[in-house]
Amino acid sequence: TQSTRPQRLLSAVQKNATRGNPRSVVRAIDEFCRHKEWAMNVGDEKGCILDSIVSEVNPVTVLELGTYCGYSTVRIASLLPPNAKLITLEFNPDFAAIARQVIAWAGLQDKVQLVEGSSGDWIPKIQEQFGINTFDLVFLDHWKDRYLPDTKLMEKCGLLRKGSVLVADNVICPGTPDYLEYVRSSPCYKSQYFISHLEYTKAEDGLEKSVFLG
Ligand SMILES: CCc1ncnc2c1ncn2[C@@H]1O[C@H](/C=C/CNC(=O)c2cc(-c3ccc(F)cc3)cc(O)c2O)[C@@H](O)[C@H]1O
Numbered sequence: 165t166q167s168t169r170p171q172r173l174l175s176a177v178q179k180n181a182t183r184g185n186p187r188s189v190v191r192a193i194d195e196f197c198r199h200k201e202w203a204m205n206v207g208d209e210k211g212c213i214l215d216s217i218v219s220e221v222n223p224v225t226v227l228e229l230g231t232y233c234g235y236s237t238v239r240i241a242s243l244l245p246p247n248a249k250l251i252t253l254e255f256n257p258d259f260a261a262i263a264r265q266v267i268a269w270a271g272l273q274d275k276v277q278l279v280e281g282s283s284g285d286w287i288p289k290i291q292e293q294f295g296i297n298t299f300d301l302v303f304l305d306h307w308k309d310r311y312l313p314d315t316k317l318m319e320k321c322g323l324l325r326k327g328s329v330l331v332a333d334n335v336i337c338p339g340t341p342d343y344l345e346y347v348r349s350s351p352c353y354k355s356q357y358f359i360s361h362l363e364y365t366k367a368e369d370g371l372e373k374s375v376f377l378g
């Protein structure tokens with residue numbers, strides 16, 4: 165049977181990256197997507213901006229919405245302090261299976277908890293299930309029309325505290341207009357746009373960093 169793109173991406177990691185070396189996993193995926201097959205990873209250009217925000221926040225608790233193949237999961241988790249935890253939500257079982265193997269190849273499985281299911285179902289259960297009260301950092305990279313409802317849900321569930329940082333991918337391409345309008349006009353957020361390019365292309369895209377003011 166035909167392989168899927170995520171399966172081919174995983175094969176490229178297993179072939180070209182060194183086990184236990186997250187940077188080599190990130191590099192292998194970027195090479196694959198630049199030279200073989202485009203895939204919707206945050207990519208290296210936006211990835212460097214993400215790295216700088218993660219390093220500045222130095223989060224102990226991280227939530228990622230939309231794991232896909234685990235590229236940004238590996239990128240973020242590789243920068244976390246030893247006691248830190250990253251929870252990543254992914255509702256497609258095939259993508260989740262690939263991401264688990266990518267995360268394991270990077271040697272980051274002890275820092276990452278991949279939860280299979282939809283963000284809407286899981287956000288209300290995180291506190292009781294994982295003993296996490298609030299998130300220092302949230303990376304939004306799932307369906308673009310879910311950014312706003314899930315942000316409101318996180319607020320309602322008390323998962324954000326004064327200073328929590330939201331980083332949203334694709335605010336220009338494909339675009340998340342309702343989310344952008346919300347975080348830029350709400351008095352509860354201080355937002356900043358980091359201009360960049362759509363992964364592996366010359367099209368404009370960017371990340372929006374929004375600090376929750378409580
Ligand atoms: C139900 C809530 C919920 N709960 C849990 N997991 C969820 C979920 N909703 C979605 N997922 C999973 O997240 C990932 C989806 C990610 C969606 N991302 C883009 O669509 C995207 C597109 C472009 C682009 C494409 C084509 C172009 F021409 C230009 C740009 C570029 C990008 O960087 C992009 O992120 C998949 O793994 C879903 O299974």
Ligand SMILES: [Mg+2]
Pocket residue numbers: 204205206305333334
């Ligand atoms: Mg994206």
